[in-house]
Amino acid sequence: MSSIIRIEFPPAQQAPARGGEGGLIDLSPQRHDLSPQRHPAPGRSRLNGWLLRAAAPAAILLAWQLASSFGFVAVEVLPSPADIVAAFAELIRLGDLQAALPVSLGRAVAGLAIGGTTGLALGLFAGLWRIGEGLFDAPLQMLRTIPFIALVPLFITWFGIDELAKLMVIIAATIFPMYLNTYAGVRGVDPKLIEAASIFGLSHRQAAWHVILPTALPSILVGLRYASGAALLALVVAEQINARSGIGYILNNANMNQRSDIIIAGILVYAALGIAIDLLMRLLEHLALPWRPKLALA
Amino acid sequence: MLSHDHAVELHGVSRVFAGRAVLDGFALTIRPAEFVAILGASGTGKTTLLRLLSGLDRADGGTVRVPRRRSVVFQEPRLVPAKRVWQNVVLGRRGAAARARAEAALTEVGLAAHVNAWPKTLSGGEAQRVALARALVQEPDLLLLDEPFAALDALTRIRMHELVGQLWQRYRPAVVLVTHDVDEAILLADRVLVLSGGRISLDVPVDFPQPRIRSGRDFSDLRMRLLSELGVAVH
Numbered sequence: 001m002s003s004i005i006r007i008e009f010p011p012a013q014q015a016p017a018r019g020g021e022g023g024l025i026d027l028s029p030q031r032h033d034l035s036p037q038r039h040p041a042p043g044r045s046r047l048n049g050w051l052l053r054a055a056a057p058a059a060i061l062l063a064w065q066l067a068s069s070f071g072f073v074a075v076e077v078l079p080s081p082a083d084i085v086a087a088f089a090e091l092i093r094l095g096d097l098q099a100a101l102p103v104s105l106g107r108a109v110a111g112l113a114i115g116g117t118t119g120l121a122l123g124l125f126a127g128l129w130r131i132g133e134g135l136f137d138a139p140l141q142m143l144r145t146i147p148f149i150a151l152v153p154l155f156i157t158w159f160g161i162d163e164l165a166k167l168m169v170i171i172a173a174t175i176f177p178m179y180l181n182t183y184a185g186v187r188g189v190d191p192k193l194i195e196a197a198s199i200f201g202l203s204h205r206q207a208a209w210h211v212i213l214p215t216a217l218p219s220i221l222v223g224l225r226y227a228s229g230a231a232l233l234a235l236v237v238a239e240q241i242n243a244r245s246g247i248g249y250i251l252n253n254a255n256m257n258q259r260s261d262i263i264i265a266g267i268l269v270y271a272a273l274g275i276a277i278d279l280l281m282r283l284l285e286h287l288a289l290p291w292r293p294k295l296a297l298a
Numbered sequence: 299m300l301s302h303d304h305a306v307e308l309h310g311v312s313r314v315f316a317g318r319a320v321l322d323g324f325a326l327t328i329r330p331a332e333f334v335a336i337l338g339a340s341g342t343g344k345t346t347l348l349r350l351l352s353g354l355d356r357a358d359g360g361t362v363r364v365p366r367r368r369s370v371v372f373q374e375p376r377l378v379p380a381k382r383v384w385q386n387v388v389l390g391r392r393g394a395a396a397r398a399r400a401e402a403a404l405t406e407v408g409l410a411a412h413v414n415a416w417p418k419t420l421s422g423g424e425a426q427r428v429a430l431a432r433a434l435v436q437e438p439d440l441l442l443l444d445e446p447f448a449a450l451d452a453l454t455r456i457r458m459h460e461l462v463g464q465l466w467q468r469y470r471p472a473v474v475l476v477t478h479d480v481d482e483a484i485l486l487a488d489r490v491l492v493l494s495g496g497r498i499s500l501d502v503p504v505d506f507p508q509p510r511i512r513s514g515r516d517f518s519d520l521r522m523r524l525l526s527e528l529g530v531a532v533h
């Protein structure tokens with residue numbers, strides 16, 4: 001015990017003046033003070049946090065701009081940040097972006113709505129009823145192992161190269177995350193809760209509505225979040241098929257015209273959509289699950 | 299159907315799990331408003347008996363007669379985490395009348411301040427009191443308690459004993475309390491049963507008056523008797 005203390009706190013350095021030979025050595029010179037007034041104001045620490053997180057991206061942007069300005073990288077390969085901002089300005093001035101965004105969003109939302117609703121319905125059916133589980137679970141568990149991108153050629157032969165094929169790709173991508181999480185959520189509800197509901201006179205239907213669904217909701221929302229991400233990914237893939245409108249069309253055109261600045265701008269639009277979806281889903285979870293203990297995610 | 303002087307009638311009841319009879323030729327009658335405590339080693343079938351009485355499980359043979367209105371408080375609170383406390387108390391019902399009933403019941407168990415709370419914010423004792431309020435709003439003729447205080451700390455348990463005693467005095471349901479705490483059984487019950495080998499091995503009335511004091515002579519005599527019946531060495 002005392003030898004360990006001597007290694008970590010040599011008295012000669014840590015407490016030279018106090019006590020001396022045989023005197024008391026204070027081994028806890030820095031007790032933690034957790035009183036509220038000793039902590040920095042939350043506003044200020046949050047600002048510091050933001051600055052900290054912004055530092056690395058800002059440094060990269062600066063380095064990128066400088067590398068382009070001094071001609072270290074060819075503009076055709078990697079245009080500078082300023083070029084990309086200019087490309088955005090051009091897309092907006094010509095009205096391309098305004099025309100493309102609603103089209104792409106429309107595809108993603110329609111596919112998500114259809115695929116998500118189907119997955120939700122199948123998940124509830126399989127989770128709540130034994131017949132549903134028997135009918136759907138094994139086939140869906142097998143189908144989900146197919147990467148949806150592998151279906152694209154098949155869907156083109158089945159549904160052509162117009163909107164329907166694009167929609168079907170997005171639907172195929174969104175059904176499974178929704179199904180799996182809904183099913184798992186419903187099945188994961190503690191049977192003891194359902195037993196209690198039956199003791200207190202709830203019918204099967206009431207137990208499903210008042211006990212099972214609210215308890216499974218977190219898992220269902222996780223499914224929705226995954227499905228939204230999958231919808232975006234599927235959108236990007238689907239828009240490579242004979243794109244005549246949407247962000248995919250902008251990318252395709254830029255590709256043919258060798259405009260890497262516009263290609264990067266288009267990729268950034270997809271990225272922004274991804275961030276927007278994520279924020280929206282967090283907001284939804286926050287509003288729909290007020291009973292869940294909050295985790296610090298800020 | 300039930301004779302007037304019995305709240306519970308069991309005759310020749312058996313319950314078999316995987317070829318092993320947990321209850322075998324089991325008989326028990328309980329009067330209305332009687333408070334019965336059941337003791338027994340772990341695995342002797344106390345929970346199995348309570349599940350038969352509650353209707354959650356069916357006997358493999360024999361007669362099981364119970365009142366139509368029954369409630370259970372389980373060892374765990376079993377509250378729906380996504381529903382507020384008052385909604386848990388009147389689970390499945392909505393509207394101002396349901397809410398008023400829930401509030402009245404919660405006030406009785408001393409939780410008026412937590413009507414709108416979420417279950418996950420409650421302490422163990424508070425959650426168990428919500429479960430008690432939920433059982434009470436059913437106005438049961440038979441209240442089944444399966445080790446409801448086992449997970450609580452000693453102080454909270456004493457408060458819960460008082461509360462259950464008061465509520466029983468006020469509403470007079472027949473009560474079956476399963477417990478492994480001999481003192482708890484003697485403090486609360488009119489009658490203590492010891493279960494072993496699928497049957498009742500001891501059935502004693504507790505006829506000394508309330509409030510019962512643990513240090514009293516009658517109390518310690520009965521405690522000795524019950525402990526030795528349970529196979530615990532007593533010195």
Ligand SMILES: Nc1ncnc2c1ncn2[C@@H]1O[C@H](COP(=O)(O)OP(=O)(O)O)[C@@H](O)[C@H]1O
Pocket residue numbers: 315316320338339340341342343344345346347
């Ligand atoms: N659903 C079940 N399936 C199989 N065995 C069971 C089941 N329920 C209880 N048992 C068995 O019955 C016996 C009595 O269990 P239980 O009534 O829970 O005991 P206690 O509540 O007295 O501790 C135990 O041996 C247990 O393993």
Ligand SMILES: [Mg+2]
Pocket residue numbers: 344345346
């Ligand atoms: Mg038990």
